[in-house]
Amino acid sequence: MxxxxxxxxxxxxxxxxxxxxxxxxxxxxxxxxxxxxxxxxxxxxxxxxxxxxxxxxxxxxxxxxxxxxxxxxxxxxxxxxxxxxxxxxxxxxxxxxxxxxxxxxxxxxxxxxxxxxxxxxxxxxxxxxxxxxxxxxxxxxxxxxxxxxxxxxxxxxxxxxxxxxxxxxxxxxxxxxxxxxxxxxxxxxxxxxxxxxxxxxxxxxxxxxxxxxxxxxxxxxxxxxxxxxxxxxxxxxxxxxxxxxxxxxxxxxxxxxxNLESERTYITELKRYFIERIKNEIPDARFNGYSGDLENSTYTLVNICLPIDAQKALMLLFHLDIKGIACSKGSACQSGSDAGSHVLREILTDEELQRPSLRFSFSKYNTKKELDYVVETLKEFIAD
Structure with a gap:
């Protein structure tokens, strides 16, 4: 690609x-x-x-x-x-x-x-x-x-x-x-x-x-x-x-x-589309918290636990960055820390914490074409 x-x-x-x-x-x-x-x-x-x-x-x-x-x-x-x-x-x-x-x-x-x-x-x-x-x-x-x-x-x-x-x-x-x-x-x-x-x-x-x-x-x-x-x-x-x-x-x-109503409608559709693509293309992925639930979470983000082992996960954010994709493994305020997400530590099991979790957050400037590219990039990395 x-x-x-x-x-x-x-x-x-x-x-x-x-x-x-x-x-x-x-x-x-x-x-x-x-x-x-x-x-x-x-x-x-x-x-x-x-x-x-x-x-x-x-x-x-x-x-x-x-x-x-x-x-x-x-x-x-x-x-x-x-x-x-x-x-x-x-x-x-x-x-x-x-x-x-x-x-x-x-x-x-x-x-x-x-x-x-x-x-x-x-x-x-x-x-x-x-x-x-x-x-x-x-x-x-x-x-x-x-x-x-x-x-x-x-x-x-x-x-x-x-x-x-x-x-x-x-x-x-x-x-x-x-x-x-x-x-x-x-x-x-x-x-x-x-x-x-x-x-x-x-x-x-x-x-x-x-x-x-x-x-x-x-x-x-x-x-x-x-x-x-x-x-x-x-x-x-x-x-x-x-x-x-x-x-x-x-x-x-x-x-x-x-522009709240029009932009919220647009971004909600992006999130819905991304959730469907992830579920279909990476079925072993899990959504953390209520982020995969359109009713109980904000329409602006998802947080996904991916089916990747801990060793391979070390290269995930680097790989995404090389592919031009910006996302986060947690709060941006934490990005310089190796401590991991204090939020995820409270709600995930020890086994789940061994897998990488990524936060993808959306805006009016994103498109479904971009989301397709992200899903395909994740699929390739997981399969490699």
Whole structure:
């Protein structure tokens, strides 16, 4: 087969939309004032930032004052969790062992730094948290609790019913934080209907620039400054705003939601087609978590355990890269580590962990022809 270039690592980062690049170039060239300056150059930049904040709030059914721009999801997760402990008296964090490390490592640091109690929810065989266990942990004492559960798992794609979780948290007066980095830009959110206290997002997961994201912090939360300095970002985050990135985030956000239905339909069909091709052509492959289930997982990714022995698996990603195929053996944040996926270790057997698992994640820029090429490449490698 002729070598092609196929990018199927969209859960790690996405190609920036052309209209986003154009908007950012316009901002860099023509609106270079410091947003904190009172002259017309600064006021123009400040107005654009506040317009972006209002745009995001409108789509989420939130107040603009509840949107705080950050460098991305990791900073936003750190901001929320650390400030909840410092400012709100949280001394128990309830989460799972398959969260993103931005949450897990922050929680572990808070245990060491502040003596926080860290509780992990039980998971079923597919990686879904046990909500009966959540209620048990919420009801056990009167400690101030923060529940942190990602809406969509970044490795296996499982979806959590955040409405049900929010009801439980409200019942026991617990705070609720959700890492929605794999969700915002791909799913609708109504923050009046699902009253989470905090959530996080990153623009580069929905065809925006890297280095910009936001935290949603429910009004009157009581959180105080995370980065001291100026009074930027309602006092939560000092420092001159990355204006060009913020307008890029806004443009990507608008495009994501204005095209949500058509793009979701298109990408869902890609995933359905890929699942069928894998099942037909590599019948011994297995889908990890609920990633092979179109109802219970996100439409944007699959995670596949392939029938390859451990020795041969060492060459798999290298082979795919030579063939021009980009995918991931786990979270991109883990790609430099030989420890393997902490998510898969929680849900796979020792025997399954000896086989390679790959995450393929899709976008509007992918085609069925590309998926055919990937399946044929995998078949050839397995048969060789």
């Amino acid at each position: 002729e070598v092609q270039k196929v990018y199927l690592d969209n859960a790690a980062t996405t190609r920036v939309r052309d209209e986003v690049i154009a908007k950012m170039q316009e901002a860099l060239a023509g609106c270079y004032g410091n947003p904190s300056s009172t002259h017309s150059f600064g006021r123009s930049a400040k107005t654009a930032i506040e317009t972006a904040r209002k745009t995001i709030a409108k789509y989420l059914n939130a107040h603009s004052s509840e949107i705080v721009f950050t460098s991305g999801g990791t900073e936003a997760d750190n901001m929320i969790m650390r400030c909840a402990v410092r400012d709100l008296g949280v001394n128990t964090i309830i989460t799972t062992k398959i969260e993103h490390h931005a949450v897990l490592h922050t929680a572990e640091d808070l245990v060491n730094e502040h003596g926080v109690h860290l509780k992990f929810l039980k998971l079923d065989a597919h990686g879904n948290p046990d909500l009966m266990h959540l209620e048990e942990l919420l009801s056990v004492d009167d400690r101030k609790k923060l529940v942190s559960l990602m809406h969509i798992n970044n490795e296996i794609g499982n979806k959590i019913d955040m409405k049900e979780v929010s009801v439980l948290c409200s019942k026991y007066a617990a705070l609720l934080h959700s890492d929605t980095v794999q969700s915002i830009g791909h799913y609708e959110w109504d923050l009046e209907e699902i009253p989470v206290d905090f959530l996080t997002a990153a623009a580069h997961k929905f065809h925006g620039p890297k280095g910009i994201g936001f935290a949603y912090i429910r009004k009157n939360s009581g959180l105080k400054a995370f980065i001291s300095g100026g009074s930027q970002e309602r006092g939560f985050r000092g420092g001159t705003e990355a204006f060009h990135n913020i307008v890029g985030l806004e443009q990507a956000f608008i495009a994501a939601y204005d």
